[in-house]
Amino acid sequence: MKQILTLVFCCTLLSSVAQEKYTVSGYVKDAKSGEDLIGVTVWLPSLKIGTVTNAYGYYALDVPVKDTITVYYRYLGYLTTKRPLRLQSNQVVNVSLQPDDQTLEEVEITVDKFEEEINSTQMGRSTLSQKEIKTVPVIFGEADLIKVLQLKPGVKSGGEGSSGLYVRGGGPDQNLILLDEAVVYNASHLFGFFSIFNSDAVKNIDLYKSDFPAQYGGRLSSVLDVKLNEGNNKKFSTTGGIGLISSRLTVEAPIVKDKSSFILSGRRTYFDLITRQINRANEDNEDFNPIPDYFFYDINLKANYDLSEKDRLFVSGYFGRDVFKFNDDNFNFDFDWGNTTATVRWNHVFNPKLFLNTSVIFSDYNYQINNAFSAFSFNITSGVQDFNLKLDFDYLLNENHSLRFGAQAVNHQFVVSRANFNSDDGRVDFSSGDNFNANEFGLYINDDINVSTRWRVNTGLRISGFENDGQWYYGLEPRIAARYKAANNLSLKASFAQMYQYVQLITNSAAALPTDIWYPSNEVLEPQLSQQVSAGASILLGDGKYLLSNEYYYKWMQNQVDLRDGAQIFINDNLDEEFVFGRGWSYGTEVYLEKKEGRTTGWIGYTLSWARRQFADSSNNNGPINNGEAFFPRYDRRHDISLVIIHQINDKWTVSGNFVYGTGNAVSLPTNRFLFQNIPGAEPITGTQYLERNGYRMPEYHRADLNLIRKFKPRWGESELAISIYNVYNRRNAYLIYFDEIVNEATEETVRFEAKQVALFPILPAITWNFKF
């Protein structure tokens, strides 16, 4: 640790030895909508110095004194803009970039799409554009950024059609999912089939699989940072779509032109409208069992206001619920779950070199089950609520050296399986559950320095702390990354990151479910800890049109937690006694080739990986899992290939396709059966013995999808019709394998036992109509 601090100090010292300079700073925005643009490259070719805009569209660049300079602003999907400047003092240069569907004389079109990948130290990051999210074919035609991210190397879904996120061998609770800086505890709808992100409202997506910047903490395996659009501050605009599953509508407009705007976005499914009609049509059919209502919806709301040249205020919120209900005269069952987030952000520019973002954030996830039956009522709820204060400073020391530092304090309030049973006569009156109030803290500093034209080093340190019921934990989380630019088109990189995780998801299922419980570290449950090392190379090929990268990683995970066999997580006030502790480790390599320019774009990714878990610790008197032997988690996948191609045929037609191939999931199958006649009066059942966890591999998985988009330009605006086909060649991929007992109906004798494979989705066509005006 001493060495790291010394390195940061030396870098800072070196940077103070500098000649006289002026600072060019400002915001970069979309010329049509006024949206801040994140990650725009700001580049001075004559001096070979540059930077990128931060998460709020702000940049600052130190420029040695010189009569005139030309600053280039480059961003994928936008025309490059150059600004000649006569530097006689610090200058604020706010720039609006034109989307590349327009042609202006003063712009150049040559953009090096991958220069940030070559220049920065950052490894293990995947980004997605709006175009990719909306063009890549997905199931039911429902655009879903997490399903597109699953096509990137190192990222896996939990199973067919799932919006689960399993990154480099990490579990589903080890992803820090941020929506406008607010933590999202459950990012999926419909038991994991769809994500909560409305593609119309999303502006920017970054997924970090390793080399985590120091401002992020609290999860072991990945950071998914999703930023929402701020709203068009130029003109009123409406975007929407009607799909097979849901419809979307987004309205955005200036409140005060060029100064303030809002965006309101909503999405709702309509399964329930269809099932209600079916129920109504069968009202008189006594044999018909009514179908319960199910729907989900999301609402995103965001507004911003430029208080002054130096101050900007943002308010954003998300509210989404899944609702499942069944009601009749004597039986009412309501089950709903969802997230609420709210973020208030204040950006302040102290001086061109010092930028501050202050955020006050609220996050909430909970589920509730309410059941009324005859004279009895039952309800159960679990959830977590966060109040979060965060300060993030960006400080530019000079053109080659910048600092980012900040602090964070979070108050977590957990409700764990709070259950009540009651009867009208008061003879049943039972309650159980726990509440926990915990606090989490973080302090960080991140130092990014260009040591030379070849070497760039990014060192960071996060100090984290956690308190729950008087039990304190502290963690030092060093983050180090280095880049060696071996040639203009070739970078070699390496990184190390240590992460602590103080809240964990307690689940007794093989997939993430809404009823899983978020649980804080305490005197029994120590925080999860991971270290990840990674190394790799990135090279530009074909005159910079293609990026080829290859990364290797190894990740160690300590204090992993699972539940003992037969554990009860509901109506249990002693959940601490149900845990089994262990460790995990994963390693692998990812190869990625991407093309972003031209009519044909896309990528191909290959991952070779291993993930293992071992729960052999019986110190709390619970037996080990899998007899203490290491086992593959369900999502371990040896080989994984994803191919995505998007081809724009002409202005009207775009076709896209993807192909995925993966080793089958590791699953548990019963090995033996035995006689269980049962007690007198009870039915016999076939005894089923599982001897190994996840010891069997499903058959290999592969699938191809297609999407055809036709654009129209009616007088009122723009529209497009998207026809997608999921599983084009109708492969019956195994979703489930089970053993069936075949019984002769006449004699009621067992004839034989069979292994059966069940597929979930055959070929599935879908149609979506999108519009904008």
Place this chain on the structure above:
Amino acid sequence: MPYKKYFLYSFTIMMSLFYLSACDLEREIDIDLPETEVELVVECYLEDGQPYRLALSQTVSFLEPPGVPDVPNAEVTITTSSGEIIELEYDPILDEATDKIYNYRSRDDQVVDANNIGPYFLRIFDRDTEKLITAQTSFLPVVPFEEISWEFEDVNQEIKDDSALALVLIRHFEEPDVDNYYRLLISNINDEDEEVTVDFNYQGLLATDNEVTLSTIYQFKNEDTLRLSLYHFDERAFDYFNSVEDAADVNGNPFAQPVPIQSGVEGGLGVFAALAFDRRTIVIQKEEDDPQADP
């Protein structure tokens, strides 16, 4: 409008594809299961007034032909708390009253006396595999039903005809500060058929004022004859019953984790349980104003 035409084409293509994709999503596959060590499996319940008897068998690879291997060459004894050793001889029979098979049993004059609460010790030595199973159990106090009642679904609603269904509600005492384990069985014994309609293992956790209340759903018809049995046994038996049921439920559930069997005996799989139970028979009657079971 041009996109109307595209919409029509698209819709036609979609529907064609949908019908082309025959929905046979399930198929039989071949699976090679690993060879594993065979384990002895014993199932022995001590019932008041019945001979000492048990079923002894072995585990078998799941996809083997039906049936389980018999174990005909074992030494089986049950020792009572007074030191009496009861030998069980290999003598397979089908008990037609319970429809259960037993392959080891005591002499007819050696019957279980629940007044002798135990402990009882089971010892099984299989001469062929040289495996040894041991276990111990005792009779726990019978927990009687304190109330059995029923309620028809239209009791506070618009009156239905004969199709109205009834729920059954039971209450029993729960001893405080003790972990008690129960199993409620409700069998519908109309005509000559007998069907188990409720089979519920539970721990006495949900008690209010030392009283457990349980209710079925609306599932019984007017004039249904029901036999209710409330078993009270120890934790090892409870864990075995639960884990066997849970493990069976995992097969075919894509969300479930595998459930290892929590054996109730040492040296193999199985259960050795002294069954203390209360049993009542009731007839559901819609006209009954104040329904109450006959003891």
